[in-house]
Amino acid sequence: MTREIRCNSSQSLPFSLELKEIIESKVYTPGRMYDILIMILTGEKHMPSLTEPLRDEHKELYPQVEMLRLAGDAVYESLTTSAHNKIEEAYYFLTHQLIPHAQAEDHALYPVIQKVMGAPQATATMSRDHVEVGRLTEELGTLRVHRSQLSITTLQAQALRRVLYGLYALVKLHFAKEEEIYLPLLDAKLSKAEAHEMFEKMEAAAHEAKAHLPG
Numbered sequence: 381m382t383r384e385i386r387c388n389s390s391q392s393l394p395f396s397l398e399l400k401e402i403i404e405s406k407v408y409t410p411g412r413m414y415d416i417l418i419m420i421l422t423g424e425k426h427m428p429s430l431t432e433p434l435r436d437e438h439k440e441l442y443p444q445v446e447m448l449r450l451a452g453d454a455v456y457e458s459l460t461t462s463a464h465n466k467i468e469e470a471y472y473f474l475t476h477q478l479i480p481h482a483q484a485e486d487h488a489l490y491p492v493i494q495k496v497m498g499a500p501q502a503t504a505t506m507s508r509d510h511v512e513v514g515r516l517t518e519e520l521g522t523l524r525v526h527r528s529q530l531s532i533t534t535l536q537a538q539a540l541r542r543v544l545y546g547l548y549a550l551v552k553l554h555f556a557k558e559e560e561i562y563l564p565l566l567d568a569k570l571s572k573a574e575a576h577e578m579f580e581k582m583e584a585a586a587h588e589a590k591a592h593l594p595g
């Protein structure tokens with residue numbers, strides 16, 4: 381017996397518009413059908429995308445990206461303890477979290493995007509962003525001063541603010557480009573197994589990058 385699913389009105393459906401769109405897309409791979417079934421059985425309104433782990437990782441990093449801006453806001457010629465803390469927190473985030481994340485992407489995410497797009501240069505501009513993050517982080521490393529130093533020159537303050545605000549804008553836009561351009565592409569093109577393999581490789585690469593950090 382064949383049962384027909386009618387999707388003429390989202391009002392009459394017991395599940396979300398998202399599910400209606402999936403059904404209407406007529407992409408019925410076994411994995412997709414399994415996801416649809418699970419959504420119906422569990423009453424879940426949103427199906428997690430294949431690239432959800434990377435979106436989650438970005439979500440965890442976002443508050444620290446905001447910290448870059450807040451650190452910039454805190455920099456004046458006289459440095460308070462709070463300003464010192466924010467600068468150090470920003471530097472630690474960049475060196476211990478963000479740069480390993482970027483290295484993992486260069487190693488395991490971007491090659492998959494290049495393959496999916498059929499263009500080896502498809503991620504070159506994004507890798508260049510990573511290089512710039514590294515360069516600005518190095519600059520921040522040389523500009524930061526010891527906690528015991530309670531004042532800096534106007535030029536030093538300007539340079540610190542420039543670097544922190546520059547990193548903030550660069551990283552925020554970079555995340556948006558990954559999430560809005562690349563991840564939907566991977567969601568549409570990768571199988572679950574391919575996505576799983578990619579994230580395992582990313583995790584191993586990030587682990588490796590963190591293992592080589594100076595203490």
Ligand SMILES: [Fe+2]
Nearest residue numbers: 482485554558
């Ligand atoms: Fe990236």
Ligand SMILES: [Fe+2]
Nearest residue numbers: 481485555558
């Ligand atoms: Fe990223």
